[in-house]
Amino acid sequence: MCSKITYRTGTGTFITGRGMDWNDLAANTELWVFPAGMQRDGGVGSSPVGWTSRFGSVVASFYGSASSDGMNTAGLVANILYLAESEYGEPSAGGRETISVGAWAQYYLDNFATVAEAVQATRDDPFSIVGPVLPNGRVALVHLSLSDSSGDCAVIEYLDGHPVIHHGPEYRVMTNSPVYDQQLALNAYWDLIGGHKMLPGTLSAADRFVRLSYNLKSSPEYEDRTMAVASVFSQMRAIGMPLGMEDPDHPPNVSTLWRAIADHDARRYYFESTVKPSVMWVDLDEVDLASGAQAMAVDVSRDGLAGEVSAEFRPREPFTFLA
Structure with missing residues (x-):
């Protein structure tokens, strides 16, 4: 499930692309805009982490109760991807506050302008993540990618109950299992072979990681913004899974x-x-993402939506995070 890249343009700016792979068409994705100044909490446990959003954001929701992807007004991007090896630990271990996995990406979008700020806050291991069972019967086991307008990137995984962080502009590709350390080792092997000779072609996340890495470094860095966006779309389309396909063994x-x-x-x-x-x-x-503005949403399953759609958003009560 899921793939992510951060692409450098020919003018030195950056574009992040991701694909959402999932086996449930009822995941009910909508686009939301959330203003600054919102009072938030982690949504679970007797002592959920609380905060007031510093930044406005646009996010893609998941099952109407999670922020799975988005960007804030400072240009910070957060992407949630599946990771079967995730181990969040016992809720409230060590007396820490709790946060639903559905609020995890939103916490970063609301609070931080850069990857470096977010990573510094995460190194303090400030909360326990709670991953509930999703409506399709799977536990919400995920890891998180962050990227910003400078090209800085981070991958955050919870293993043995604590965050493991890979931080730096080189961490521009992400898929799913195995854990990130092992993905990097597998990719290093294929770098030695050389992608112009052979690339692994299965549906596995490890093979997708290799293909994405090769395509990203081989793609021209377009100066024209339209071409740069088109390049990212083409790379994400090339790694996607056709509708209706599923590997029952994985x-x-x-x-x-x-x-x-x-x-x-x-x-x-x-x-x-x-x-x-x-x-x-x-x-x-x-x-309008200023403090005091209304949260708004648009249903992306509507017919006829295309182009710039800010006028299509309508005021809505913010969703409650997965619990």
């Missing part, structure tokens, strides 16, 4: 339901559904 290998592309510098968030094929986007400067 449940994470399932159909791609949607793709999201975040242009950090332009503060533009693109979204493409594979079920309602069209490309829409939100310019963050076209929506």
Whole structure:
């Protein structure tokens, strides 16, 4: 399930793309805009972490109760991807506050302008993550990618109850299992072989990681913004799983339901559904994300949505995080 890259353009800006692979068309994704100044909490446990959002954001929801992807007004992007090896530990271990996995990405989007700020806060191991069972029967086991307008990146995995962090601009590719250390080792092996000679072609996350890495480093760094965005879309489409396909022996290998592309510098968030094929986007400067503004949403399954869709958002009560 899921793939992510961060692409460098020819003008030195960055674009992050991800695909969402999942086996449940009822995952009910919508696009939301959340203003600064919102009072938030982690949504679970007797002592959930609390905060007031510093930044506004646009996010893609999941099952109407999780922020699975998004970008904030500072250009920070957060992507949630499946990781079967995740071990969050016991809730409230060591007296820490708790946060639902559905709120994890939103916590970073609300609070931090850069990857470096987010990583520094995470190194303090500030909370326990709680991963509930999803409506499709799977436990919400995930890891998280962060990227910002400078090209800085981080991958955060919870193993043995604590965060393991890979931080640096070199960590621009992410898929799923195995854990990130092992993904890097496997990719190093294929780098020695050389992708122009042979690339692994199975549906596995490890093979997708290798192909994404090769494609990313082989792609031209376009100066034209339209071509740069198109390059990221093409790379995410090339790694996607066709609708209806599923590997029963490896449940994470399932159909791609949607793709999201975040242009950090332009503060533009693109979204493409594979079920309602069209490309829409939100310019963050076209929506009111100031403190005191209303949360708003748009249903991406509607017919006819394409182009810049900020005028299509309508006020809504913010969703409650997975518990």
